[in-house]
Amino acid sequence: MTLLLRELEVEGFRVFRDPFKIKINEGLTVISGPVGSGKSSIISAIEYALYGTDANIDKKLYTRRDLVNDSSETARVSLLVEAEGEGLYKFERIITKSGKEKATLVLPSGETIQGAEAIKGLVEELTGLDFFEFSRSVAVSYVSLFLLAYGGSSDRSNVIDRLLGIESVKELASSLSIKLLENKLNEIDSQIESIREIFGGETYETSRQEEYTVVKKELEGFKAEKEKLENEKKKLEPYAEKYQQIEQQIKGGEGALKVLEEQLKKGVLSMEEITEALIQVQEKILSTAEKLQVPDSTRKKIENIEIGGKNLENVFGELEAAYSELTNIYYEKYEALKEQEAHLKELHGRLRAIEENLVNFERDVDNYEKAERIVEELKNKYGDEKELHQKIQELSRELDELQRASQMERYALVLKRHVAEKVAKNGEADCPVCGYKVTPEFLEKAKLDVSQGSKKLRDIEEKIRQLEERIKELKSALEDLRTYNLVIISLQDRYDTYHEMLDQKQQLEEELETENMEFQKAKAALEDIEVELKQARNELSRLRKEYAKIPLVNQAYEIKSNLSKLQANLSELKPYWEKYRELEEKIRELESRINEKTQRLSFLEEKSEEIKRTMDKLEELRLERERIARMAQNISKIKGILINVHSELRKNKIQELNNTMNMLVKTMYPYTDIEEVRVRIRTPPKAENRQPQKKYSTYVIEAKTSGNWLPFTSRMSDGQKTIIFLALALGISMLTNKKVGFVILDEPLPNVDTQIKISFLKNILPSLGLRQAIITTQAEDIAEKLEEVTLVKLKR
Amino acid sequence: MENMLREIFEKELSGDPEARDLAMKILEEYKSRGRRGVKELLKSLVEQYDASLEGA
Numbered sequence: 001m002t003l004l005l006r007e008l009e010v011e012g013f014r015v016f017r018d019p020f021k022i023k024i025n026e027g028l029t030v031i032s033g034p035v036g037s038g039k040s041s042i043i044s045a046i047e048y049a050l051y052g053t054d055a056n057i058d059k060k061l062y063t064r065r066d067l068v069n070d071s072s073e074t075a076r077v078s079l080l081v082e083a084e085g086e087g088l089y090k091f092e093r094i095i096t097k098s099g100k101e102k103a104t105l106v107l108p109s110g111e112t113i114q115g116a117e118a119i120k121g122l123v124e125e126l127t128g129l130d131f132f133e134f135s136r137s138v139a140v141s142y143v144s145l146f147l148l149a150y151g152g153s154s155d156r157s158n159v160i161d162r163l164l165g166i167e168s169v170k171e172l173a174s175s176l177s178i179k180l181l182e183n184k185l186n187e188i189d190s191q192i193e194s195i196r197e198i199f200g201g202e203t204y205e206t207s208r209q210e211e212y213t214v215v216k217k218e219l220e221g222f223k224a225e226k227e228k229l230e231n232e233k234k235k236l237e238p239y240a241e242k243y244q245q246i247e248q249q250i251k252g253g254e255g256a257l258k259v260l261e262e263q264l265k266k267g268v269l270s271m272e273e274i275t276e277a278l279i280q281v282q283e284k285i286l287s288t289a290e291k292l293q294v295p296d297s298t299r300k301k302i303e304n305i306e307i308g309g310k311n312l313e314n315v316f317g318e319l320e321a322a323y324s325e326l327t328n329i330y331y332e333k334y335e336a337l338k339e340q341e342a343h344l345k346e347l348h349g350r351l352r353a354i355e356e357n358l359v360n361f362e363r364d365v366d367n368y369e370k371a372e373r374i375v376e377e378l379k380n381k382y383g384d385e386k387e388l389h390q391k392i393q394e395l396s397r398e399l400d401e402l403q404r405a406s407q408m409e410r411y412a413l414v415l416k417r418h419v420a421e422k423v424a425k426n427g428e429a430d431c432p433v434c435g436y437k438v439t440p441e442f443l444e445k446a447k448l449d450v451s452q453g454s455k456k457l458r459d460i461e462e463k464i465r466q467l468e469e470r471i472k473e474l475k476s477a478l479e480d481l482r483t484y485n486l487v488i489i490s491l492q493d494r495y496d497t498y499h500e501m502l503d504q505k506q507q508l509e510e511e512l513e514t515e516n517m518e519f520q521k522a523k524a525a526l527e528d529i530e531v532e533l534k535q536a537r538n539e540l541s542r543l544r545k546e547y548a549k550i551p552l553v554n555q556a557y558e559i560k561s562n563l564s565k566l567q568a569n570l571s572e573l574k575p576y577w578e579k580y581r582e583l584e585e586k587i588r589e590l591e592s593r594i595n596e597k598t599q600r601l602s603f604l605e606e607k608s609e610e611i612k613r614t615m616d617k618l619e620e621l622r623l624e625r626e627r628i629a630r631m632a633q634n635i636s637k638i639k640g641i642l643i644n645v646h647s648e649l650r651k652n653k654i655q656e657l658n659n660t661m662n663m664l665v666k667t668m669y670p671y672t673d674i675e676e677v678r679v680r681i682r683t684p685p686k687a688e689n690r691q692p693q694k695k696y697s698t699y700v701i702e703a704k705t706s707g708n709w710l711p712f713t714s715r716m717s718d719g720q721k722t723i724i725f726l727a728l729a730l731g732i733s734m735l736t737n738k739k740v741g742f743v744i745l746d747e748p749l750p751n752v753d754t755q756i757k758i759s760f761l762k763n764i765l766p767s768l769g770l771r772q773a774i775i776t777t778q779a780e781d782i783a784e785k786l787e788e789v790t791l792v793k794l795k796r
Numbered sequence: 797m798e799n800m801l802r803e804i805f806e807k808e809l810s811g812d813p814e815a816r817d818l819a820m821k822i823l824e825e826y827k828s829r830g831r832r833g834v835k836e837l838l839k840s841l842v843e844q845y846d847a848s849l850e851g852a
Contacts, residue, residue, distance in 0.1 A: 174833040184842045354821050527816055631841060634815035639820060641808050645801065 002741035004772055005046065005078040006088065012072030013048075022685070025790050028765060028773045033794030039776035040141075044744050046774075047139055049079035049091040050123050051131040052103060052116045055141060058131065065099045073097060077689035083108070083126060084741075091119070128739040136163055137733035140726075142747035148725060153682075155700045163732040166649040166655070178777070185294035188674050189626045208611065212604045216259040219597040226590040239576035246570050253563045261554040268553060269546040273652035278307045278315055281539050285322050288532040291525065292329050298322075316544055318772075323536055330533060331339035333526055340519050347512045351397040354505045361498040368495040371487035378481045382474065385481055392474045399467040406460040413453045416446045452692055520640055647683065654679050654699070654737065659725075660731035667763040670755050676704040677712070677724050701728065726760075730768055742772035757782050761789070798827055 009021040013037040016149045022042070031039050047054040048067060056062055068075040079091045089106025095101040105113040105122060113119055126131050129138065136144055136159065146157060161167040269277075286302050305318045384386045415433065422429035423443045430437055438446070665677055680700045701712045703724060710716075712724050726748055733743060743764070749757050757779055764773050777783065783791050801823055810814035825833040 165797070168826075169801070171831055172801075172834065173823070175826070175831040176822065177835065177838060180842060182839055285814045394833070628842060630814065631818070634818045637809070637812070637815050640807070641804060641819075642801070645804055689797070 001086065001737060002084045002771065003739055004082045004084065006082050007078075008042065008049070008080075009046055009076075009078040009773040010041070010045050011076045013045055013075040013260060014038065014069060016041060017069045022792055024772065024774065027788050027790065028516050028761060028770050028775065028786070029790040030761070030780075030783040030786075031774065031776045031792045031794060032778065032783055034778065034796055037794035037796045039794060040746055043139055043744050043774070043776065045077045046079060047131075048137065048687060048742060049077045050081075050127070051134065051784055052093065052101070052120065055135045055139065055144065058135060063099070064095060067095055068097045068682070076649060080387055082128075088311060090128070091123075092613070123306045126739070129737065130719050133163060133736060133741075137730065137736050138414065138742070139744040139746070140733070140748065144729070145176070146725070153698045153700070154634045156701075160732065161646075161650070161701055163736055164650075165736060166646060166653060169642055169646040169649060173639050173646060176635050176639045176642070178632060178636055178639070181628055184628050185625060185632065188621050188628065190663070192618060192625070193342045193619075195614055208604055208607060212601065212608070215597050215604065217601050219594060219601060222590050222594045222597065225595065226587055229583050229587050229590070233580060233587065236576055236583065239573055240580040243573040243577040243580075244571065246566050246573065250563060250566045250570065251561050253566065257556060257559045257563065258363055260552050263558065264549060264552055268544075271550070274543055275307055277539065277543050278312065278319065281319060281536055281543070282307060282534060284536050284539075285319065285326060288529055288536065289322075289326055289329075291529050291532075292326060292333065294326065294329050298325055299327075300328070316540065316547070319540055323533065323540060327533060330526070330529055333522075333529075337519070337526055338521055339740065340515070340522065344512065344515055344519055347515065350503065351508045351512065353690040354501050354508065358498065358501055358505065361494055361501070363691055364491050364494045365498045367487060368491040371484035375481060375484045375488065378477050378484075382477045382481070385478065385485075385664060387480065388474055388478045390668065392471055392478065395467055395471050395474070399464060402460055402467065404466045406457060406464060409453055409457045409460065413450055413457065416450050417454070417487055417699045420446050420450075421631060437523060454703065469724065500691065546665060604738060647681070650681050650699075654681055656735060657728075658732050660734050661727040664727040664730055664767050667729070667767045668756070668760045670759045673705055674703055674723070675707070677727060678702050678704075678709070679728070680709075719749075722749060723756065732763075734768055741770055742774065743768060743770055744774045746776050747778070754779075754782055756758050761786055798823065 004026070005024040007021065008024050009019065010016045011019040015036060020038075029193045031042055044054040044056070044067070053064070054067075057064055057067075059454055073487065074094055074096050077092070081089045081091065083089060089108060090106040092104045092106075093101060101112070101116065103116045103119050103449045104118045125242045127134060127138070136148070148156060158167065158170075159719075163172055218468070256550075279479065286299065289299050289302055303324045305315065305322065307315050382391070415431075419429050419431060420443055422711050423438055423440055426436060428439055474635055491711070628738065661677050661679070665674060678701075680702055682698050684737065703712045703716060703720070704710075705715065712721060716724070745764075749760055750758075761775070761782070764775075780791070780793065783789055798815065802820070805816060810818055816851040822834055822837065825837045829836070
């Protein structure tokens with residue numbers, strides 16, 4: 001089956017705003033026209049119709065939306081393709097400015113396929129090429145050629161590999177990452193190293209085991225020695241027990257002796273001395289009994305106590321009984337004294353009460369006495385009340401007379417002054433009283449009378465004043481006399497009571513004095529008796545203690561003697577005891593060592609478990625390392641095989657490619673200066689020590705001129721280089737393209753002379769063995785010179 | 797290409813069954829999941845031990 005182009009129709013596509021259609025015949029179709037007339041748009045339309053993209057979109061020079069003409073809303077492309085033996089396939093794509101696309105494929109059967117993805121699959125099946133391969137082996141542009149020729153050797157090699165269909169081997173080889181495995185190995189190594197650093201690895205385990213054996217042996221040795229010492233110790237145990245027992249007895253004895261010595265420290269009285277002292281005590285008690293005026297029977301009992309003989313215990317008892325009896329009597333006396341004291345206190349109380357009462361009466365008594373004194377004075381001065389009253393009456397009468405005389409005298413004086421004034425005025429006047437005619441001569445006399453009368457009046461008035469004062473004084477005295485007499489009468493009872501109380505007080509004071517004296521005397525006597533009784537008691541007590549000490553001396557002696565014997569026994573047992581203690585100490589030391597070693601052993605046993613786990617982990621890691629290393633080796637081996645296969649494939653393909661390229665150069669290039677062209681495989685240096693190959697080979701394009709092979713870039717003109725790229729591209733196309741019967745070349749020879757262009761155009765189809773060639777060029781004149789060429793002229 | 801590589805591996809790795817099996821496994825993976833599949837296969841083989849540790 002061969003695939004051929006039949007018809008292309010575009011509208012609103014790139015430079016084609018209006019509908020444009022071309023029929024594509026078999027043979028050579030040259031599309032010519034000036035820049036911007038749409039030559040490349042036609043090639044772009046064919047690519048887009050088939051694959052939904054074009055070379056520029058693929059190179060990201062623009063997007064699919066840029067396919068729509070500036071003046072159009074949508075772009076439409078319709079392509080008729082004939083698959084010989086099958087029929088026509090109609091591809092149609094419509095794209096809007098927003099990039100929305102509708103793709104349709106009408107199959108020869110009339111069935112319609114919708115959707116870009118479904119169509120893509122069918123196209124790749126029809127052409128046997130994906131877009132990458134199609135755009136480099138069927139639709140070849142000068143730009144593609146240029147990039148292929150001048151790109152990096154690695155990129156070029158990859159492109160050529162892909163076009164030759166051997167890139168999958170290389171891809172597979174390169175996907176086998178040794179680095180991944182190496183990293184893993186490093187990681188495991190690092191883990192192993194880290195564990196070894198921490199645990200010291202096998203060396204540590206060996207030394208641990210050695211130590212375990214040594215410690216275990218030591219432990220057994222210590223245990224055996226301990227057992228031996230314990231047996232020895234057991235034999236000595238009765239001696240040690242006895243020793244400790246004696247030691248305890250000595251300690252007890254020493255303690256008791258110390259107590260005794262403390263008691264005997266102040267010395268011990270003899271029996272004679274105690275007897276003598278007891279006789280004195282008896283006398284003292286007897287003397288006290290007399291002072292206490294005890295009954296005769298008691299006194300005789302004391303006198304009859306016989307002090308003598310060795311056993312003084314009864315004497316102490318009798319004396320203590322006597323003392324006790326005296327004490328009872330003493331307490332009776334003491335109680336009587338306390339009653340007396342109470343009576344005294346009562347008397348005191350009564351006295352205090354009278355005294356307090358007297359204080360309450362004192363003010364009234366003072367007032368009474370004062371009144372009495374004043375009354376006495378007033379009586380002495382003015383007489384009694386009656387006499388004073390008579391005197392006041394007499395003086396009052398005298399005062400009345402004087403007051404009348406004064407009145408009369410004052411009237412006379414006024415009359416005389418009146419008459420005198422009238423006489424002075426009128427020369428004479430009648431007396432208003434007697435009617436007597438008064439003359440100026442009488443006036444002189446009247447003047448004298450007035451003067452004498454005035455003097456008399458003054459004297460009378462002086463007497464009146466004196467009398468009035470005297471009466472006032474007497475009245476006041478009378479008043480006081482009456483008042484104080486009343487006071488005396490009113491306070492008379494209290495005054496009398498006060499004096500009665502004073503008498504009582506005096507009586508009480510006398511009684512108190514007498515009783516107090518008796519009390520003090522009795523008290524002093526009783527106090528003396530108390531002192532004597534205390535002395536007797538103390539003395540008795542002291543003597544009893546002294547008497548009790550007498551057996552202690554013997555006791556102390558016995559203890560000392562006993563202690564001495566015990567010390568002798570202890571000395572005999574001491575060597576056994578010391579040996580026993582020494583054994584005990586050694587056993588303790590051994591126990592401590594046994595404990596220490598047991599702990600160490602236990603630690604080593606625990607450590608052993610831990611080490612075992614670590615060793616297991618190490619072993620696991622070692623196995624894992626081995627596995628990864630083996631895998632790395634295998635991967636490396638597989639990768640080497642793939643690289644070698646890739647290299648061999650390249651060699652074979654390149655030989656074929658070189659033959660085709662030389663055939664093309666010879667038919668298309670009319671000159672002989674390019675003697676031969678080739679793609680040479682530059683293989684990397686071989687891996688050393690039979691190691692698998694790790695590096696890939698690359699392609700080098702060379703041309704032979706004047707018998708020398710040179711890189712195509714040196715000493716070649718641009719036209720010659722173009723011929724070589726074209727031969728390379730078309731050679732690859734011939735090797736890879738088995739189904740597509742056409743080739744599309746966009747301005748393939750921009751920089752070669754006319755001869756080459758003509759030769760190329762004439763020979764391209766027969767050389768490639770294809771049936772259709774669509775070539776865009778600005779060299780319209782050349783195309784016109786050729787026969788059997790369909791020329792499509794485009795205008796701007 | 798796949799058959800060719802299979803034959804080559806059989807021949808070249810006939811003395812090393814482990815490497816041969818691995819090569820076949822890789823080839824199978826490449827066929828079904830491409831370059832990424834091979835990478836993931838290698839990764840899983842490498843991490844087999846870690847995964848077993850995690851599982852334990």
